[in-house]
Amino acid sequence: MSRRLKLMYSNWREHKDELWGSCNAFAVATPPPSDDLRYLKSSSLNIWLLGYEFPETIMVFSEKQIHFLCSQKKADLLSVVKKSAKEAVGVEVVMHIKASKSDDGAKEMDAILHAISDGDDTVLGYIAKEAPEGKLLEKWTEKMKSSRLQLSDITNGLAYLFAVKEAGELTNVKKAAYLTASAMKQFVVPKLEKVIDEEKKVTHSSLMDDTEKAILEPARIKVKLKADNVDICYPPIFQSGGNFDLKPSASSNDDHLYYDSASVIICALGSRYNSYCANVARTFLIDSNATQSKAYQVLLRAHEAALSALKPGNKANAVYKAAVAVVEKDAPELLPNLTKSAGTGIGLEFRESGMSLNDKNEKILKVGMVLNVSLGFQNLQTKSSKTKSQNYALLLADTVTVSVKGPENLTSLSSKAFKDVAYSFNDGEEEEEVERVQQTKTVPKHSKATLRSDNNEMSKEELRRQHQAELARAKNEETAQRLAGGKNASGDGRASSRTSNDLVAYKNVNDIPPNKDIMIVVDQRNEAILIPLYGAMVPFHVATVKTVSSQADTSRNCYIRIIFNVPGTPFSSHETNSLKNNTDIFLKEVSFRSKDPRHISEVVQQIKTLRKNVVSRESERAERASLVTQEKLVTAGNKFKPIRLTDLWIRPVFGGRGRKLPGTLEAHDNGFRYSTSRSDERVDILFGNIKHAFFQAAEKEMITLLHFHLHNHIMVGNKKTKDVQFYVEVMDVVQTLGGAKRSAYDPDEIEEEQRERDRKNKINMDFQSFVNRVNDLWGQPKFKGLDLEFDQPLRELGFHGVPYKASAFIVPTSSCLVELIESPFLVVTLNEIEIVNLERVGLGQKNFDMAIVFKDFKKDVLRIDSIPSTSLDGIKEWLDTTDIKYYESRLNMNWRAILKTITDDPKNFIDEGGWEFLNLEASDSDSDGSQESDQGYEPSDVEPESESEDEGSDSESLVESDDDEEEGSEEEGSEEEEGKTWEELEREASNADRENGVESDSEEERKRRKMKAFGKSRAGPSSSSSAPKRPKFRR
Helix, strand or coil, rough: CHHHHHHHHHHHHHHHCCCCCCCEEEEEEEEECCCCCCCCHHHHHHHHHHHHCCCCCCEECCCEEEEECCCHHHHHHHHCCHHHHHHHHHHHEEEEEECCCCCCCCCHHHHHHHCCCCCCCCEEEEEECCCHHHHHHHHHHEEEEEEEECECCHHHHHHHHHHEECCCHHHHHHHHHHHHHHHHHHHHHHHHHHHCCCCCCEEEEEEEHHHHHHHHCCCHHHHCHHHHHHHCCCCCCEECCCCCCCCCCCCCCCCCCCCCCEEEEEEEEEECCCEEEEEEEEEEEEEEHHHHHHHHHHHHHHHHHHHHHHCCCCCCCCHHHHHHHHHEEEEEEEEECCCCCCCCCCCCCCCCCCHHCCCCCCCCCCCCCCEEEEEEEEEEEEEEEECCHEEEEEEEEEEEEEECEEEECCCCCCCHHHHHEEEEECCCHEEEHHHHHCCCCCCCCCCCCCCCCCCCCCCCHCCCCCCCCHHHHHHHHHHHHHHHHCCCCCCCCCCCCCCCHHHCCCCCCCCCCCCCCHHHHCCCCCCCCEEEEEEEEEEHHHHHEEEEEEEEECCCCEEEEEEEEECCCCCCCCHHHHCCCCCCCCCCCCEECCCCCHHHHHEEEEHHHHHHHHHHHHHHHHCCCCCCCCCCCCCCCCCCCCCCEEEEEEECCCCCCCCCCCCCCCEHHHHHHECCCCCCCCEEEEEEEEEEEEEEECCCEEEEEEEEEEEEEEECEEEEEEEEEEECCCCCCCCCCCCCCCCCCCHHHHHHHHHHHHHHHHHHHHHHHHHHHHHHHHCCCHHHCCCCCCECHHHHHEEEEECCCCEEEEECCCCCEECCCCCCEEEHHHHEEEEEEHHHECCCCHHHHHHEEECCCCCCCEEEEEEEHHHHHHHHHHHHHHHCEEEEEECCCCCHHHHHHHHHHHHHHHHHCHHHHHHCCCHCCCCCCCHHHHHCCCCCCCCCCCCCCCCCCCCCCCCCCHHHHHHHHHHHHHHHHHCCCHHHHHHHHHHHHHHCCCCCCCHHHHHHHHHHCCCCCCCCCCCCCCCCCCCCCCC
16 A cells, blocks of 8 residues: 555656646545446545545545545554555544444534645645535535635546556456456357357347356356456447447347348457456457458458557557558548547546547557557448348457557457458358259369359369379479479478568469469469459469458359458568568459359368468478477466366376376476376476377277377487377276176166266366367467467268278378377378378279378388278368379389389489379370380389399389289299180180170270289389399389
8 A cells, every 4th residue: 555655646746737636635535335337536546545445435635644534444444544654655644533324524524624724725636527425425525615625626637547557457457358358258259159050039138147147257267266356347238230339338238139141249348357347349240241341351450550559658649540540541431430539548447538549649658558449330331131231330349458568468369350250150051052952963162263154064073183183293393393402301392492582473474374264263383373353364472362251242242352461461471572672563452253152162262271281381481490409398387377187197108117197287388297296207398399289089989188299209208209198098998797697778887877978078078178278378479380279180081091000090180190099109290291192992902001102202101001992082082172192003012112213313203204103094094005105114013034033122023012922823823834814714704704694895895904904913124234224104
């Protein structure tokens, strides 16, 4: 109290004339308690100065004395102020005690006024805007006005006093902000999504009540704050259906939530922690049209500009002017609809009037100020067949503090990005309707993003072949560039020498592919978008695209909108380059209209996917560095309570002969720490060393697990590993079965199964909670460069195979192919894959194998054997959708010899067509070709006769044989000339077919089948010398 009393007196004395009305003394009268939510400066001063609110108490501050008029009980509590006041500001505290509750205190009031009176020039300050409540305050107001003292307003002085928050106050505001943003993210958004998805009828007022309960019970939204310290700032506001009020005094009515097409829902929440307020407001767009989407994105940019202007030393009006400048530039027609203020100060009061962010306030922003930045468009109109959708408004609000480094958004946990607030609920229904109407049509998913008509129809297999052909060309060019540069490093090597500022779509005009039709084309190979402008195809590198979106209107027209990065745009990766050429002209955005929504959505999806891949590749090249020498783990300490998950087992296990113990995993400031009760069993995993993080809940497995695949090896006990896993067994792996017959209806058995299900669900929920909290931690700005997020396996795409020695269920994720149950673990990063070869495909095989070739040719090829043939189509589809080039072959390849051949003579590999020697279709079509092509590369189990059987690795067969013994017997049989030729066998088969009444195959079919079978045993290319001859790759 001493510090704040001293601060108040110094502020009063320093700004006496300009803010405190030149008063010689000032009075603050606190009214009786009320159940209504209200914000009074008298109550705020009580809390700020004394720590509590003292109702029906009058405080008068003068240069020499502080007078309190209150009841005896309050006087006893306030007696501690006497010593502090004397030490801090050298004033005496005088207590005036009312005789009873019925006493109006008139006698004591006269004594106070007489004590502060110093002639006719005495000025008494008071809070003019607060009307007196109760007998005590009414009597005091009467006494003040009837006295000879001059009266002045001290509202501005108190507002300025409260504006800059101390460290303890900022902590309270941050906790309130976290609670508010969590309520929006964890309760309001899921609630709205469920209501809309299930098409429930819910009133605004009922949503208000439910949200208020969630705020008042923080545990419901996973916020660990004491409920006793929490309150709401105002009843939560929900608005929709064309009736919108952007004033802070708005309320939720009893109308039903309206979520039809082109509708808007506004939600505003405010909560208090230890009497300190925080506020957040979000607008949700339901199947928005182009007009609404544009208006929201303009508001979002304006809001971000306002936040950016919150810097120490700036004037308060600079915040609103920054927002106005964005609206004037991007959408001047919306300027009349913009709110007249960008918000107010916030703290003990929800609206601190002295810090209004309008265009007239010239007060200077200071470090420690907290502001509610609230900006919106009101009374907007859009074309719609539904009356309630025609009128709409938009609102965004965040609680922001001014710090030395700039503005800090305390409610950023609740996303306001367009992709997170714009919902499209009708797409699935429209697609289903189209499928019902056009049952005979197959609308394909185009591998090339081109706006074209439905007349050009292709089957899924044809589309996949076309896409794979494009991938083959791109892959061969990429490999050629990487080999020519002598770089086999892992990762995307397409432009390993380039920086993000050197991205070029085409080096000259002649490189642009010709297009007969004027339509948007996505060139995957050159990472470019060809856009028709004034009859010409203009290329743009995909890295210049900021956002792309599509929207449909009520007249069945569809629009695609592409926004580019231009100078002045925040976080624009091309701003540095653009500043070099001030005369350049930049295209900010383009929009196109089409009658086909499916084709537009495909164009948007292809651009987004290509952009994501390019951005991921370039950012990884620029920012990802090797972390061989790791930093030390920074423990949470007193900063925050570490996120903890208990009773976990670790793999690989610690060494030693002692009994294995479970441990605890904790998330600290820059990494994880796992430890058991033994002091020597501890593992630190730094966030910067994590390459991939996985969470796999137990479904058909016995364990729920967290798995970390690392960039660099670490030691777990005495084992060096890149994979660390933490898991819990959801049920006993081994179960003892009695000899007695067990009944499926045994109550004990049913109860035990229920307990196991409950245990599994609880463990999965605990892990999910840990994952969600860690994902939120990784979402902080300081971790954005690491691009970390827990990935979950996509079980529906999984398949069985043998990656090592035992069969396992292998599952793709969004960025990897993993098997995390059986050890050793399998984690394959998709963007490190060069090609995939599917081997032993066809020939009536029940299984096939998958060979994964990495971009780093020094790494061994990964084989996954014995994959059921029923999984072939699914794997092909998955590889194609992830832009991985795959080939098919009938035999297993000797990849060590192949990769050695490639790395020894990369130029010959490139000249001979690159990876196309694996193309099974090309091999079939060329089998009847010239003698020269027959001497090209062919898989073979037999060495050329001219070569010695004892020669080294250069003379190895390029095909592995699973039937060595059978080959030996075939060779012995060929020497004895007792076996029948293929012609004799086929002739006998034809005769048997005729006897059974079956028509024989055509000559062409017999030849084709014969050539395929003959490929098993025919010899490789002959050699004229004893030196081993390098295999030649077929085009």
